Amino acid sequence: xxxxxxxxxxxxxxxxxxxxxxxxxxxxxxxxxxxxxxxxxxxxxxxxxxxxxxxxxxxxxxxxxxxxxxxxxxxxxxxxxxxxxxxxxxxxxxxxxxxxxxxxxxxxxxxxxxxxxxxxxxxxxxxxxxxxxxxxxxxxxxxxxxxxxxxxxxxxxxxxxxxxxxxxxxxxxxxxxxxxxxxxxxxxxxxxxxxxxxxxxxxxxx
Numbered sequence: 001x002x003x004x005x006x007x008x009x010x011x012x013x014x015x016x017x018x019x020x021x022x023x024x025x026x027x028x029x030x031x032x033x034x035x036x037x038x039x040x041x042x043x044x045x046x047x048x049x050x051x052x053x054x055x056x057x058x059x060x061x062x063x064x065x066x067x068x069x070x071x072x073x074x075x076x077x078x079x080x081x082x083x084x085x086x087x088x089x090x091x092x093x094x095x096x097x098x099x100x101x102x103x104x105x106x107x108x109x110x111x112x113x114x115x116x117x118x119x120x121x122x123x124x125x126x127x128x129x130x131x132x133x134x135x136x137x138x139x140x141x142x143x144x145x146x147x148x149x150x151x152x153x154x155x156x157x158x159x160x161x162x163x164x165x166x167x168x169x170x171x172x173x174x175x176x177x178x179x180x181x182x183x184x185x186x187x188x189x190x191x192x193x194x195x196x197x198x199x200x201x202x203x204x205x206x
Contacts, residue, residue: 040157041136045083051141052081058144060086060152061127066094070181071164077154080132080140086154088129088161092177096206097127098198099165099175099183101156104132104139106171108191113149119198120151126176126202129154131161133171176205 058081068074068089075088092099100116102109113130120128132140133156140153156162165183167173174186184205192198 040132040134040155040159041138042157043137048137048141051138051145055081055141055145056150057082058150058152060084060154061091061129063087063090064093064095068093068181070177071183072161072177073181075160075164077131077161078157080137080153080155081144088154089181092127092129093181095126095179096202097129097177098202099129099131099177101131101133101162101165101167101171101173101175103135103171104143105135109172110143110147111193112172112191113144113147113151115192115194115198117149117151119192119195119202122195122199125199126206128152131156133159133162133167174201176202178206 060079060082068087070089072092073089076085077088078084079086098116098119100112102113104110116128116130119125128151130151130153132153137155140155144150144153154161161167165173165175165185168189170189172191173189174192176184176186178184186201186205192201
């Protein structure tokens with residue numbers, strides 16, 4: 001092979017490598033947690049006061065009065081939008097509900113939250129409870145404020161909710177909690193793009 005052909009081949013290979021690098025997904029475009037966010041950041045209520053006010057101070061649901069059952073029975077979690085803790089099983093007991101697990105670092109979650117909020121505002125929608133996991137609650141509240149999302153959310157402070165629902169490493173993940181307390185994961189775990197997709201999943205799994 002002549003020297004000019006060798007040089008031309010090397011140039012083509014180099015350009016191909018540059019193109020692959022340019023198109024390769026960056027950490028900011030991932031649904032898996034970046035380094036340093038494998039566990040939930042612990043923040044006091046006092047530190048959350050300002051972010052909560054900016055996000056609209058969304059309260060969390062209280063007990064429905066029905067007996068909790070299933071994997072969420074007895075699970076409590078801090079409320080993200082307001083001070084206090086939530087008995088998750090009691091808040092969702094006796095009726096279908098949708099639980100969505102998300103984080104502020106998760107790009108697909110950012111794209112999915114508006115669809116969840118639109119669905120929750122529809123007449124006849126089941127209650128929607130979101131779970132902020134492996135995250136800094138201040139960043140989570142900042143994202144909710146930026147997107148103008150007003151959905152009740154709890155903080156998975158110690159990973160109990162993640163364990164109870166068997167949440168995979170990649171987010172988001174959504175679950176339909178049936179009236180009897182049993183839980184069905186939305187599978188395949190494709191992020192919702194529209195409220196209609198949310199409604200269809202709820203109807204299919206309730």
